[in-house]
Amino acid sequence: MAASAEHDEGEGSLIDHLVELRSRLLRAITGLVIALVALLPFANRLYGWFAQPLLDKLPQGAQLIAVEVASPFFAPLKLAFFAAVLLTMPWLLYQAWAFVAPGLYKREKKLALPLLVSAVGLFYAGCAFAFFIVLPAVFGFLTAITPDGVAMMTDINAYLNFVLVIFLAFGISFELPVALVILVLLGWVTPAQLREWRGYAIVGMFILAAIITPPDVVSQLLLAIPMCLLYEAGIIAARLVAPKDAERAADADEA
Template sequence: MSDHEYPESSLVEHLIELRARLVRAIIGLLVVLLLLLPFSRTIYTWLAEPLISQLPNGQTMIATNPAGAFFAPLKLTFFVAVFVAVPWLLYQLWSFVAPGLYAREKRLAVPLLVSSVLLFYLGCAFAYFLVLPAVFHFLTTFRPEVIAITPDANAYLDFVLAIFFAFGSSFELPVAMVILVLLGWVTPQQFKDSRGYAVVGIFIVAAVLTPPDVVSQLLLAIPMCVLYELGIHAARWLVPSSVVKPAG
């Protein structure tokens, strides 16, 4: 029996199921948030380490907004809770849509979903452990001596979150390439033949997404070039030759 051959459910039943999944997702997120709240100051201190380590001894951040010192750690804790709860949130989404998929669609969707989560985590880890220390070292080393760096807590948080999102989403490149091949819009060979254009495009994207310094641009562009090659090989491996013909 096909996965699609099941008794039709009414719209109301689907809405009830959707509501149940949303409630479970929100409850899971709230549980993670409540568990992390007691550590909000520690989490912010950990996030600030790449910059604080580059500042003169004894120098810390400031809060130009009186409430900034209070809300910045809370804001960060919420984003960390979402970050940690992503597998649970995606599981709820998957549980809702999976009954309507064919067996083959499920077999392809599961590795793509898992890979996308792992690649996003990898991109964020790469940004924290390699990119941020290199960027802040570059910025603090080449600043004029008459300029003192007194970073604002909220501005720093917004900057770091933007970096995490840029690197996390950029590391999704192989998954996006496989999806395009699965849809029949492109073939792995076309990706290979367009490598030169892709490299130029990657450097343009890196220049747009990163701060205006060559260090962060190179640290995003080079991994993306590697991931582009990985995407070509992943598409060849995961997608049967019978479905790699471009549409049209």
Template sequence: MAAPEQEPHTEDGALEEGLFSHLIELRSRLMRAIVTIALVLLALIPIANRLYAELAAPLVARLPQGAHLIATEVASPFVTPLKLAFYAALFISMPMILYQLWAFVSPGLYKHEKRLARPLLAAALVLFYTGCAFAYFLVLPAAFRFLTAVTPEGVEMMTDITHYLDFVMLMFFAFGLCFEVPVAVVILAAIGVVNLQQLRDGRRYAIVGAFTIAAFITPPDITSMIMLAVPMCFLYEVGLLAVRWLVKPATEAAAP
């Protein structure tokens, strides 16, 4: 007895084909982002030492007379500027990386989701850059002024170039993320975790949280802590305004 003829699994085939096409597109988007980073990195490598000199300026300007940065590992003078060039390439290429991410996910979003996602992506990028600039131009000079002032007598302050790079990159990343407070507030309101009134009522907790986070992130001086906590409190208020402008109309549109 012959086995019954099976119908082709058209739905499974279509699903596999769709998944395969998405993977192909994802690979293409990733390759474009990687190529962008590589091209920027190649352009920055010739000036890597100059970039490091600019990065070290907030500390070098406040070192005692005769003190300077040191390299405690044999390859540090070569590797550390290259690491900085890579970080800078990633930093500069971030708009292209976010664009490729947006181009990949946007076809699957609803119209109201796209309306909210576009300004959030742009704001997240600008706020991260602003946080890094704030740390470099304002916080780091104040922190290094404090650290050099409290150096015990008889101790010569000489910082390793690799440790300095790691410290500054950590500060950039921390301040960049902390400046994303408005974006986080809008996202929480948009997905229904909190509403505008709850955000207003939680203002005092947000202030306490801002000072607590600042105390853990910044160097051990009150000036740096205040310089992070106060902008975070201000950005929380900016987030409340953004919720009023961006989230409330979408809620009203969805209402029957």
């Protein structure tokens, strides 16, 4: 009887979790759809604003082109979806947080919420840095080295894919401090080890920047240098949240 009751209780708890998960997913998708529907009427205008970093650097009279027949329709639609995801990211992450939060301890909640907010803010900061700083510098460099007699006419879909990759690269790269803090909280590394590995990390970040950015030195430096600064910020943040006893022991071992 007791075993049967425990089985029924466990099964009921699983069903409750699945129902809660379904509810959170529906809310997340509903918010995303509402944002997408609201953005669709402005998709073409949004694409025009999105293309401005390149248009500002092109020679007089040059413009973007549509190579594929359906590109003028699908490219703005794709951008509107991406913008809707960015716009609703706090809402989507809140739904994920609301689902997992009841199972966390008080200390875990106290640490997880600031990390979640910081992750969202850093991702937005990375995208903004890419749009307002990196893209104008990259396109200025690329147009300056275009050979004479060559007209730089980029397809709107190719341009969109290029910029979205840049956005994701910088947005994810700016999450470095959060990743370091999480590693320290999990006990996999210590702030002292992060300081010790600084030289290797800098070399790795420059190599990573060379891989994930376009083949020009401007974008590589504009990604690698902020990552180095964010690495230092991650060390400082990790020291603030690391268990004091473990940090003192690591410092003593280092000495």
